[in-house]
Ligand SMILES: *[C@@H]1O[C@H](CO)[C@@H](O)[C@H](O)[C@H]1NC(C)=O
């Protein structure tokens with residue numbers, strides 16, 4: 001009963017649906033209607049419907065495409081060209097020439113050339129007190145005929161001609177700026193303003209301002225390799241963190257540490273120059289110059305772009321481990337060379353750096369970078385830090401094993417490279433490979449994470 005009722009209801013529903021479009025109730029073919037008459041009618045209606053739809057659609061397409069052609073900007077301008085030849089042709093020529101100059105113009109062509117040393121200006125923070133000693137580090141890397149740079153001092157120093165040093169200038173008076181940090185020194189204000197003061201000199205064709213200290217050594221070729229990765233027409237603030245975890249906690253993980261050096265693109269330096277003096281007044285409690293720069297960068301909304309080659313080296317003692325494990329990235333800078341031991345043993349700090357200049361000239365790109373290979377027959381791991389150290393470890397230590405050889409005697413081959421020989425597991429020193437012809441030296445190891453007394457203030461409320 002129920003089923004038949006439902007069927008009839010459904011039939012009624014279908015009928016209702018189909019009745020209105022057909023218009024004439026008699027023409028509606030019921031499902032149970034005579035098939036012979038209903039099918040051709042249905043076909044006719046279907047064909048009619050399809051044809052009408054087709055015609056309407058085609059008409060619409062045609063009319064709309066007409067409308068499109070009418071409103072096409074190019075056709076209008078073409079018509080304009082035809083009607084008023086003088087005005088429009090000059091306009092077209094102007095458009096032509098601007099297009100040509102955009103593609104081929106000197107301005108753009110120049111800005112798309114590779115970044116070279118002449119596009120970089122160094123701003124070097126120095127003090128008159130330490131100048132006589134520290135200028136020797138600048139002499140190591142600064143080439144007056146190829147580079148542009150200014151040393152900013154707090155007061156005048158005795159000048160000697162022909163030393164190959166950048167021109168010296170005296171920083172502006174900062175006595176009207178507030179400085180309330182108890183551990184730090186007011187000179188931070190002066191040093192952070194070096195970016196602005198260097199920009200105000202109005203040097204031409206500058207793409208990057210690179211800041212560094214008087215005890216920072218730059219590898220200029222590698223600096224260029226890094227800078228070429230970035231578009232100098234955009235805002236860029238490039239540098240690196242401290243190696244010291246403590247420093248990064250005290251200061252910031254988003255700050256370019258000043259001694260390691262950092263680069264600021266020209267437009268960003270211009271933006272900074274506009275706000276810096278007001279910005280500095282908002283942060284009188286900060287410690288140094290680089291955290292003041294970072295505060296202003298944060299106001300401008302520019303984050304740090306980290307590059308592994310800038311080295312702040314807030315460490316004491318022997319840099320050997322840090323340097324020998326240098327990542328595969330161009331070595332851009334070394335800093336705190338007064339605080340750490342000479343990077344090669346038994347020579348002065350400056351002599352050690354001069355020794356590093358030899359591999360630097362041969363292949364600056366690979367300098368210090370560590371590569372590791374294995375001698376399976378002897379079960380040795382050989383690590384080569386280009387231009388700096390060769391280490392031979394007993395056994396196969398994978399590159400990710402950072403503790404490998406951490407406290408082993410260090411050996412210096414005659415060629416001047418470092419070497420470290422792995423201790424035999426049984427406690428016997430491993431015989432030195434003949435090929436290396438190494439000489440043992442004493443190595444004093446001091447904790448690497450000890451904060452540098454020059455810089456790190458003690459944590460608030462903690463007695464050092
Ligand atoms: C625009 O430049 C093209 C070639 O780049 C040239 O053939 C055309 O004559 C120029 N038109 C005008 C108006 O200068």
Ligand SMILES: *[C@@H]1O[C@H](CO)[C@@H](O)[C@H](O)[C@H]1NC(C)=O
Nearest residue numbers: 097100101103104105106109
């Ligand atoms: C485009 O560059 C070529 C070669 O650099 C130069 O000869 C030509 O004059 C340039 N054209 C324009 C319009 O600057």
Ligand SMILES: *[C@@H]1O[C@H](CO)[C@@H](O)[C@H](O)[C@H]1NC(C)=O
Nearest residue numbers: 154155172173174175176177
């Ligand atoms: C800096 O300015 C203050 C006053 O604003 C003045 O007393 C001081 O002598 C100036 N210092 C230098 C080095 O000119």
Ligand SMILES: *[C@@H]1O[C@H](CO)[C@@H](O)[C@H](O)[C@H]1NC(C)=O
Nearest residue numbers: 345346347412439440441442
């Ligand atoms: C250190 O230098 C001195 C003099 O320059 C030299 O006699 C000595 O052999 C050197 N020591 C090492 C371990 O190279």
